[in-house]
Amino acid sequence: MADIIKKLAPHVANLIAAGEVVQRPASVIKELCENSADAGAKNITVEFTDGAMTFLRVSDDGCGMSPGDAVMAFQRHATSKISDGDDLDRIMTHGFRGEALASIAAVSRIDLMTRLKGSIEGTSVSLEGGSVTENIPAGCPEGTTIIVRDIFFNTPARMKYVKKNTTEAAAAVTAVQLQALAHPEISFRLIRDGREVFHTAGAGDLKSAIYDVCGREFAAGLTEVKGSYNDVEIAGYVTRPTASRGTRSGQHFIVNARPISSKLLTSALEEGCKTRIPISRYPGCVIRITVKPTSVDVNVHPAKQEVKFSREREVYDSLYYAVLSAMTGDEGRPEMQLKPPVKDIVKTAQITNQTTVKAEPKSDMTFRSMTVEDYRRMMEKAAAISDKTAQKAVIPAPIPTAAERDEPRPEPPKAPVMPAVIPEEPLREEPPVPVKEEAPQGPEQQSLPLPGADVPYYKYIGEAFDTYIIIEEKTGLLLIDKHAAHERIMFEKLKESEGPPMSQLLIVPEIVKLSPKEAQAILSHTDEMAEAGFEVEDMGDDCVMVRQIPSFMEPGDILPVLEEMAEELLKGRNKPSTQRKERLLYTLACHSAIRAGSRSDPAELRKLAEEVLTRPDVRYCPHGRPVTVSLTRAQLERQFGR
Numbered sequence: 001m002a003d004i005i006k007k008l009a010p011h012v013a014n015l016i017a018a019g020e021v022v023q024r025p026a027s028v029i030k031e032l033c034e035n036s037a038d039a040g041a042k043n044i045t046v047e048f049t050d051g052a053m054t055f056l057r058v059s060d061d062g063c064g065m066s067p068g069d070a071v072m073a074f075q076r077h078a079t080s081k082i083s084d085g086d087d088l089d090r091i092m093t094h095g096f097r098g099e100a101l102a103s104i105a106a107v108s109r110i111d112l113m114t115r116l117k118g119s120i121e122g123t124s125v126s127l128e129g130g131s132v133t134e135n136i137p138a139g140c141p142e143g144t145t146i147i148v149r150d151i152f153f154n155t156p157a158r159m160k161y162v163k164k165n166t167t168e169a170a171a172a173v174t175a176v177q178l179q180a181l182a183h184p185e186i187s188f189r190l191i192r193d194g195r196e197v198f199h200t201a202g203a204g205d206l207k208s209a210i211y212d213v214c215g216r217e218f219a220a221g222l223t224e225v226k227g228s229y230n231d232v233e234i235a236g237y238v239t240r241p242t243a244s245r246g247t248r249s250g251q252h253f254i255v256n257a258r259p260i261s262s263k264l265l266t267s268a269l270e271e272g273c274k275t276r277i278p279i280s281r282y283p284g285c286v287i288r289i290t291v292k293p294t295s296v297d298v299n300v301h302p303a304k305q306e307v308k309f310s311r312e313r314e315v316y317d318s319l320y321y322a323v324l325s326a327m328t329g330d331e332g333r334p335e336m337q338l339k340p341p342v343k344d345i346v347k348t349a350q351i352t353n354q355t356t357v358k359a360e361p362k363s364d365m366t367f368r369s370m371t372v373e374d375y376r377r378m379m380e381k382a383a384a385i386s387d388k389t390a391q392k393a394v395i396p397a398p399i400p401t402a403a404e405r406d407e408p409r410p411e412p413p414k415a416p417v418m419p420a421v422i423p424e425e426p427l428r429e430e431p432p433v434p435v436k437e438e439a440p441q442g443p444e445q446q447s448l449p450l451p452g453a454d455v456p457y458y459k460y461i462g463e464a465f466d467t468y469i470i471i472e473e474k475t476g477l478l479l480i481d482k483h484a485a486h487e488r489i490m491f492e493k494l495k496e497s498e499g500p501p502m503s504q505l506l507i508v509p510e511i512v513k514l515s516p517k518e519a520q521a522i523l524s525h526t527d528e529m530a531e532a533g534f535e536v537e538d539m540g541d542d543c544v545m546v547r548q549i550p551s552f553m554e555p556g557d558i559l560p561v562l563e564e565m566a567e568e569l570l571k572g573r574n575k576p577s578t579q580r581k582e583r584l585l586y587t588l589a590c591h592s593a594i595r596a597g598s599r600s601d602p603a604e605l606r607k608l609a610e611e612v613l614t615r616p617d618v619r620y621c622p623h624g625r626p627v628t629v630s631l632t633r634a635q636l637e638r639q640f641g642r
C-alpha cells in the first residue's frame with residue numbers, strides 16, 4: 001500500500017491551531033490586548049460593533065513593529081518574546097507561543113497599521129484568510145492598530161458555534177474589562193457601537209480601575225484583601241457580605257497580570273468568606289496574585305486562561321487567610337448613610353425627633369443608683385422567671401429519639417440558647433448596664449450565651465419599633481437588628497454543635513399535608529431531618545407525621561418550617577449532604593430567632609447585644625443583611641452642626 005501520511009499545508013495547520021486560540025471574538029480581543037500590553041502600551045482602545053464578528057479594532061501606543069516584523073508577526077510560531085526552551089520558565093510577557101496573530105489571520109480579514117517608536121514611516125499590511133494581500137509603507141501614529149473583520153468568514157462550520165450578537169458582545173466587553181482589571185497601569189478605553197462603555201485612568205490604582213470598569217456600586221461594596229506568604233503576594237478587594245452576589249460572575253482572579261479562572265482560587269476565596277456569606281450567595285472579588293514566574297506554569301491552556309501552580313497548597317492558604325482576615329479584620333460595622341446636614345438645622349432636628357428613640361433617662365438613673373448587690377438580686381429574680389417561661393415553651397421534657405433509645409449516644413449538645421418565647425409578663429425593671437466587672441454569675445448567665453471575650457463598654461438604651469436594639473458605645477450609637485443578630489447566633493450554634501439539636505417529643509404528633517414534591521423531599525431525607533432534630537414518618541397521600549421537633553422551635557411553626565426545609569432539600573438535591581444540612585439549619589435558625597416586631601425582654605436583648613459586641617462573626621445575618629448599623633458620634637455632631 002502506498003504511503004498516505006502527508007504534512008499539512010501551513011494554512012490548514014493554521015486553521016487547526018485557530019480552533020484552539022480563536023473561539024469567539026472575545027478571544028481575539030484578549031490576544032490583541034495582551035500583545036498591546038506586551039508592547040509596553042500606556043493606552044489601549046478597543047472598539048467593536050454588533051457582536052464584534054464583523055468589525056473589531058484594537059489600537060495601542062506601544063513599541064510598534066518594523067516593516068519586516070509586521071509581516072513576520074503573522075507567521076505561525078513567530079515571536080519576539082522567547083528564543084529558547086529555558087525562557088519558558090521565566091515568562092514575563094503575556095504571549096510567547098507566537099500563535100495568536102497567525103491563528104486570528106487564518107480565520108478573518110485583517111488590516112494592520114504599525115509604526116516603530118522613533119521611525120518616520122509606518123507599515124500597512126492586509127491579510128485575508130492568512131494570506132498577505134497588501135504590504136505598503138504608510139503614515140500612521142506610533143504604535144499598532146489592528147482591525148479584524150469577518151471572523152470565521154472562511155470556516156462556516158465554526159460560525160455555528162458563535163452565539164447571537166448580544167451574547168458575543170457581552171463576552172467581548174468582559175474580555176476588555178478583565179484586561180483593564182489586570183492592568184490598572186494601562187488606560188483602557190472600550191467603545192461599543194460608537195459609545196464609550198468605560199475608560200480607565202491607567203494610573204496604576206486597582207480600586208480606581210474597578211470603579212471605572214465594574215461601576216460605583218460594586219466598588220463601594222468592597223473591602224481590601226492583602227497578604228503575603230512565602231513567595232505568594234495577595235492584593236485586591238473582596239465584596240463585603242452585604243454585597244454578596246447570586247452568581248460567581250463577579251469573581252476575578254489575576255495571576256501575574258493574567259486574568260485566569262481557577263477552581264483552587266475560587267474555593268480558597270469562598271472558604272475564607274464561608275461563615276459570613278449566606279448559602280447560595282457568592283463573594284465577588286478582584287484579587288491579584290503574584291508568584292515567581294518559576295512557580296506557575298502558564299503553558300497548560302491554549303488560551304492561557306488556566307494556570308498550574310507548583311505549590312498549590314501555599315497559594316490556597318495565602319488567599320484563604322488573606323480573605324479570612326479581610327472578613328474578620330476590624331473593617332468596622334456598616335455605618336448609617338446620612339445625607340449631608342441641611343442648612344436648616346432646626347428643620348432637621350424636628351424630623352429627627354420624630355424618628356429617633358431618645359435614651360431613657362430612667363434606665364441611666366437606675367444604673368447610677370443601683371449597687372452590685374441590688375443588681376445581682378434582680379438578675380436572680382429575673383432568671384427564675386425566665387426559667388419558668390422557658391419551660392412553658394417545651395411541651396414535655398426532652399425524650400430520647402428512637403435512635404437514642406436503641407443505642408447509647410453521647411450527651412446531646414446543650415439546647416440552643418435564647419428562648420424563642422416572648423415572656424408574657426415584664427420581667428423586671430430596667431436593669432443596669434452589665435459592665436464587665438459587675439456581671440454576676442447567676443443562673444441566667446449559665447443558661448444564656450456567654451460572650452466569648454471581654455465585653456467592651458456599652459450602655460443599653462432601649463429598643464425601637466420592637467425591632468432595633470439601641471446601644472451606646474464609646475464612639476457612637478449602635479442599632480442592632482434583633483432578629484438578624486439572633487438568627488446569626490442560632491445558625492452558628494447549630495452549625496457548631498456536633499449532634500442533632502435537643503428535641504421535644506410532641507404529645508400529639510402533628511400531621512402536615514405537603515405538596516407531592518415537598519413530601520417526597522422530606523421523606524427521602526429522613527436522616528438529614530433527624531440530624532436537624534425532626535422525627536418524621538410517611539402517612540401516605542403526601543402527608544407527613546411529625547413526632548419530634550427541635551426543643552427551641554414553636555410547634556405552631558411546623559408547617560412553614562417543613563415547607564421551607566423541603567424547598568431547601570429540593571434546591572440542594574445535587575449538592576453534598578453537608579451543604580444540604582447547612583441549608584436546613586439556616587431555615588431552623590431563621591424560624592427560631594426572635595422576630596422583629598415582637599416584644600422582647602430587655603435582659604434578653606442585652607445578652608444579644610453583648611454577643612454582638614464581642615463576636616466578630618455576628619456581623620451579618622445568614623441572608624447577608626447587616627446585623628448592626630452604627631451612627632458615630634462624629635456623624636451626629638456633623639448633623640447637628642456642633
Ligand code: ADP
Nearest residue numbers: 035039073079080095096097098099100101144
Ligand atoms: P506572541 O504574542 O506569542 O509572541 P503573537 O502572534 O501574538 O505571538 O504576536 C507575534 C509577535 O508580533 C509578537 O511576539 C510581537 O513581537 C509582535 N506584536 C504583536 N502585536 C503587537 C503590538 N500590538 N505591538 C508590537 N508588537 C506586536
Ligand code: MG
Nearest residue numbers: 031035095100
Ligand atoms: Mg500574543
